[in-house]
Amino acid sequence: MAVAGAASALPISVSLLSGRAFAQAAPAPPRGVTDVFVAESVPVDVTAGSVGEARDRGLTQGRVLGFRRILERIVARDDLPRVPQQSAEQIIEMVREFSIANERSSAVRYLADLTVRFNPNAIRQLLRNAGVPFTETLSRPLVVVPVMVSGGNASLWGSVWHDAWLRSETDGGLLPLIVPTGDAQDNGQVTAAVATAKTAGPLLQLAERYQAGGALVVVATIDGNGPIGMEITEIRADMAPVETAVTHAGAPGQAAPEVIAGAVTTAVGAAADSWRRRNRVSFGTKSQMTALVPATDLKEWLSIRNRLGNVALVDRVDIQAMTRDRVQITIHYAGAEDQLRLAMGQHNLAFTQQNGVWVLENAGAARRTLAQPGAAAEGTPP
Numbered sequence: 001m002a003v004a005g006a007a008s009a010l011p012i013s014v015s016l017l018s019g020r021a022f023a024q025a026a027p028a029p030p031r032g033v034t035d036v037f038v039a040e041s042v043p044v045d046v047t048a049g050s051v052g053e054a055r056d057r058g059l060t061q062g063r064v065l066g067f068r069r070i071l072e073r074i075v076a077r078d079d080l081p082r083v084p085q086q087s088a089e090q091i092i093e094m095v096r097e098f099s100i101a102n103e104r105s106s107a108v109r110y111l112a113d114l115t116v117r118f119n120p121n122a123i124r125q126l127l128r129n130a131g132v133p134f135t136e137t138l139s140r141p142l143v144v145v146p147v148m149v150s151g152g153n154a155s156l157w158g159s160v161w162h163d164a165w166l167r168s169e170t171d172g173g174l175l176p177l178i179v180p181t182g183d184a185q186d187n188g189q190v191t192a193a194v195a196t197a198k199t200a201g202p203l204l205q206l207a208e209r210y211q212a213g214g215a216l217v218v219v220a221t222i223d224g225n226g227p228i229g230m231e232i233t234e235i236r237a238d239m240a241p242v243e244t245a246v247t248h249a250g251a252p253g254q255a256a257p258e259v260i261a262g263a264v265t266t267a268v269g270a271a272a273d274s275w276r277r278r279n280r281v282s283f284g285t286k287s288q289m290t291a292l293v294p295a296t297d298l299k300e301w302l303s304i305r306n307r308l309g310n311v312a313l314v315d316r317v318d319i320q321a322m323t324r325d326r327v328q329i330t331i332h333y334a335g336a337e338d339q340l341r342l343a344m345g346q347h348n349l350a351f352t353q354q355n356g357v358w359v360l361e362n363a364g365a366a367r368r369t370l371a372q373p374g375a376a377a378e379g380t381p382p
Contacts, residue, residue, distance in 0.1 A: 030141040030212075031169070032176025036074060036312075037123065039066030041101075042114045054110035060088050063098060066116035067091045070123060073173045074134040076276040082132045094122040124283060133280040136312035137343040140213025141176040142234065143206055145195045147219040154219075156192040157182025160260060161220050168264045175275045177268065178210050185209070195219075203235050213346065218267050228263040232271050238345050238363075242278070246270040279342065281335035286315060289337070291351070291358040293327040301327055304360065307347040313340050329360075 033040075044062040048054035071083055096117045103112040120136075127134050147154055148161035156162065157180075165179045180186045189206045195217050203215040214236035221229045227249030234242040248266040250259035295301035308317050313333045320328040333340050341351050350363040 030176035030178050031171035032141065033073065033138070033171070033173055035117075036136050036138060036174070037070060037118045037120045039069040039114075039116045039118070042066045042069065042116060044110065044112045044114055046111075047109045049108065051105045051107055051110060054108060055105065058110040058112060059098075059100075059114070060092070062112070062114035063095050063116050064088055064091050066098075066114065067094065067118065070118055074123075074136060074276070075127070075132060076134075076280050077273050078277075079132050079134075079280065082130060083127065084130050086126070094119050094126075128283055131282070133282045135174065135276055135279040135281060137174065137275075137279045137339075138312070138346060139175045139275055140346045141178050141210070142172075142214050142216040143210050143212045144177050144179045145190060145203065145206070145215050145217045146179075147192055147195045147217065149196075149219060149221045150223060154192040154196050156190070156195055157187050160257075161222065164257070164260045164264050165218075168261060168268075170265045170268045172268050172272045174279075175272045177216065177271075178212055180206070180210065198233050198235065198241060200235055200237075200241075204237055216271055218271075220263060220267075222260070228259065230263065230267050230270075232267055232274075234271065234274070236345075238350070239342065242274060244270050244274045279335075279339055281313065281339060283334045286332055286334060287337075288330055288332045289340075289358060290320070290328065290330050291360045292354075293329060293360045294325060295327055296325060304349065304362065307349055308344075308360075310347055311340075311343050311349075313343045 042062045042065050044058040044065075046054045046058040046061060048057055067086070071080065075083060096119050098114050098116040101113045101115070103110075105111065124134075144165055145156070146159070146162045146165045147156050148159040162179075162182055166181070168179075171177070186206065186209075189209070190202050194202050196219060198217055203217065207213065207215050214234065217233045217235065219231045219233075227247045229247050230245065232244040232246065234244075246266055248259070248263040250262050254262075293301060293304055295304070305317065308314055308331070311333075313335050315332040315334065318330040318332070320330055322328070331340075335343075344351065344360075345363060348363045350361055352359050352361070
C-alpha cells in the first residue's frame with residue numbers, strides 16, 4: 001500500500017459535512033484523455049511590453065506547459081526528476097501542431113487556451129534515451145464510489161464528499177473517471193456498507209451500468225479536526241484489488257469546502273499515479289509470445305486484430321498460420337506479460353490458457369475450447 005505524506009492539521013466544521021439533497025442529473029462524460037499526446041485547454045496569461053511580445057511569449061509558454069502536462073500524464077511521479085530538462089526550443093521541435101481558443105488581449109496582456117499536439121515518437125525517444133520508463137496504456141473508465149466516514153458513520157450518495165466529486169473538474173489522465181449521480185438505481189446497487197466492505201459483485205454491476213471497466217472506491221475520513229485520510233481501492237473483474245492510501249490537508253484558514261475539493265484532487269492524482277507506476281515500461285526492451293485467436297469468420301478476426309493494433313504496448317503482430325476456426329499469431333510487445341494482459345483488457349481482449357497455449361479472445365465472450373487443428377471449435381457450427 002502506497003502512502004503519501006500529510007500536510008498540517010486543519011479544523012473542519014462537522015456541521016458542513018452532513019448529507020444534503022441535490023438535483024439529479026446524468027453523469028458527466030469520463031474525466032480523462034482520449035489522445036495521450038495531446039494537451040488540451042492549456043491556459044496562457046502573459047503580460048509584456050506590448051501585446052505582440054505577450055502573444056509570442058504566451059504561445060511559447062503554452063507549448064512548454066503542454067509538454068509538462070504530457071510528461072506528468074505518462075511518467076510516474078517518482079520518475080519525473082529523471083527526465084532531462086528541455087529548452088523551449090527543444091520542446092517546440094516536438095510539437096506537431098497547436099490551436100488557439102478563447103483568445104483575449106489588451107495593450108500589454110495576452111490570454112488564451114492552447115491545445116497542443118505533440119509528436120509521440122519524439123517524446124518516446126527522449127524518454128527511452130534517458131532510460132525513463134513510461135506508460136501509454138489508457139485505462140477503461142472507472143466509476144467513483146465516494147464513501148464519507150464522519151463520527152464513525154459511513155455515508156455514500158448525497159454526502160458533501162460525493163457532492164465534491166460531482167463538482168470537481170479534475171480528470172484522471174490515463175485513468176478516466178465517471179462520477180455517478182447517486183440516483184435511486186445507484187443507491188439500490190451500492191450502499192455505504194457494500195462500498196466500505198469493497199464487495200466486488202455489486203460494485204462491478206454498478207460499473208457495468210455505466211459501461212466502465214471497474215470501480216474506484218474512495219473512503220474518506222472527515223472529522224472535526226485534522227487532515228482528510230483516504231483509502232482508495234481500484235476494483236476490476238480481471239485483477240486483484242489495488243489499494244492506495246493518501247492524506248490531504250488544506251492551508252491554514254482554508255474553508256472546509258475548499259479542503260474537501262482539494263482532497264478530491266489529491267485522491268485523483270494518487271489513483272492516476274498508481275496506474276502509471278503499475279504500467280510503466282522501459283519501451284526499449286521487446287518480448288514476444290505466440291497465441292491462438294479463435295475466429296469463425298474474417299470479420300471476427302479483423303475486429304480482434306484492429307483492437308490489438310490500438311494496444312500501446314504492442315509493437316507488431318505477425319500471422320503464423322490461419323485455419324477456418326483460428327489464427328496463430330506472434331505478438332511483439334514491450335513490458336511484462338501481466339502488463340500486456342492488463343493493457344489488452346482495456347480494449348476488451350482477454351488471454352486464457354488451453355493446454356499451455358495462450359488463447360486471445362473477446363473479453364466477456366463465452367470461452368471456446370479449441371479442437372485439434374482443422375476440426376470445428378467446441379460450441380461453433382461445423
